[in-house]
Amino acid sequence: MSERLKIFLMLVPALLVIGLLFFGGLFIGLMRSFNYMPVIGLTDPDLSAYLSVFTDREFYLSFLLTFHIAFTSTVISTVIAVGAALLLRRHFLGRAIVNFLFQLNLTIPHLVGAIGILYLFSQSGSFARLAAHWGMIASTSDFPALVFDPYAVGIILQYVWKEVPFIGVIVLANMQTIGEDYESVARSLGATRWQSFRYVLLPLIFPGMLSASVMVFAFTFGAYEIPAILGASFPAALPVLAYRKYTDVDLAARPEAMAMAIVIALLSAVMIYLYLRYSRKRIRG
């Protein structure tokens, strides 16, 4: 048996899983999105589902909202994570404990985090009650709307809380392998602290930071549960909108749900491509 064949055979189980479950599902979804669903008598494929998705005003509003959620969460998480990693790579007393606490919420499921945000930040949540108790606001309903709000503050808070340690851990590991020698050289040649970070360290940690933040972007763009729990009813994030169509009692709405899911997949692929290109240009200059 040749080496190549061996490698191929060893990859077969993984490929089968991806091929069958992922591409199989994608294929069925695609067929349904073209209005092909023999079980309810739809046998002539057409593009009407896409047409109705693209002529729906809510779809565009949902897209803007979802983009805002994914983009803002990714940028804020990345900035905070890099800052935290810069602090955590130093040696200080109790570093092990701080490091542990920093990574602790990696193990907490997103849903639990969302419920936590709800308990803390809603208008009947802990912060609203404390603020009212201390007389900072007249009644709890004067507390600013941070969940179910049009700017998705609650959703972004949850994502930042959860993704900072994720990006942070990757960036920190990156920094530790690189070490501080390059920066020391730059500093000895007269670079300021900012310059040695911007032109030496940042380009070095960039690949790791980029792939981590792309993962966060793709996840937050396509995730359903957090906007479903913390989001306003209108406009809803794209995945919530797609699920709503999918659970519409009218079977005829299924193709529309599938069309929307396909569009979400395409949109996130395009945006990840643009994001990679643009940020490479900006940082590498």
Place this chain on the structure above:
Amino acid sequence: MKNQINAGLLACALVLAPIAAHADTADGSSLIGKSWDEVVSLAKGGEVNWFLWGGSDNINQYVTEFIGGILKDDFDIKLNRVGLSDTVEAVNIVLGEKESGVLDKGSVDMIWINGENFRTMKQGGLAFCGYTETLPNNKLVDWSNPAIANDFGVPVEGCEVPWSKAQFAFAYDTARTNSPPKSIPEIIDWAKANPGKFTYPAPPDFNGSVFVRHVFYYAAGGVDNLLGDFDQAKYDEVAAKTWEILNDLEPSLWREGKTYPASISALEQLYANSEVDLTFNYEPAGVGLNIENGVFPPTTQGYGLTDGTIGNTNYTIIPFNSPNKAAAMVLQNVLLSGQAQYQKALPDVWGAAAAIDVSRTSDDIQAKFASLNPHPNVAPAAELAKAALPELQASWISAIEKGWQENVGN
């Protein structure tokens, strides 16, 4: 070599033996007309996967412990309760199975269902039908009652079995509100006079949708004009009025109507946290359970409206591709029994109204029903029934939900 094959076959047979102990009863037509004893013996040793809304601990406990216990002890059937947040999820599973050619090994054996989802099951040919006469306890059901023989206007035609009756009711906190609004126009005025203290879940949430239908009935000047098949002209006229009323009300709602709670649980949370002052539910008994569980303040009182509230019957259905139809039929028969319906009606168990005609049960069960002590804070079913409104046909309901999303919820 041959010996090895034989040994292999034997091993296979031994491994498969425990699984094959109960019969595969995917072929429903062969069960229809069989004697009940035969059905029971076919079901023995098997299991049944029941998909139902899982948002209430009390209901879950009743199903798993009480009903599951009877199935285990009396029939040697294992009941697997599968909780859903929305019944349509189970319908989607059956539909997906039909599409992919799973015609006799489906994963869903029974669904708690009614209304639009039942229409979908019929529309897609997803229901097992025509067997209800085979269930001995079917004689306890009053099929001559149109509210039982029709599920949201869709004829049942032996495709499902009634389980409970429910009627929409409101609830308020006597400690916070002196006199609650007692009709749809009063609720609208009250909400305007108390800005931020009222809201309703956004349709297609089941309960939010029912609230919108009450306003729709009010805008139509009564439900009588709306019964029967969907009528586009009539719909357009009434819908325009309804959206006007609701849009006019919107600035006075919780969060100025910029967002609506996503589900009935979210509304109940808002009420429990005093963010809003009124709540409602299609299952009026929920008030009692929420008080007992410490979710609602004990000063919460349920009540009906003077201009009536909508009532319905809910059912259980067996999908066409269930491989455990005999076990599912045994389960349905247990659910219909006087004992199970009585247990379900106990206020500290669930408090749900019986779907069977109690006068057809044994004297013993009738006496038990007569001795029921409803929870004092729950709107009494007899009181609600005095002003009961029918449900519309499912096509009306979809149109109203869609119309709300396009005209009010954005």
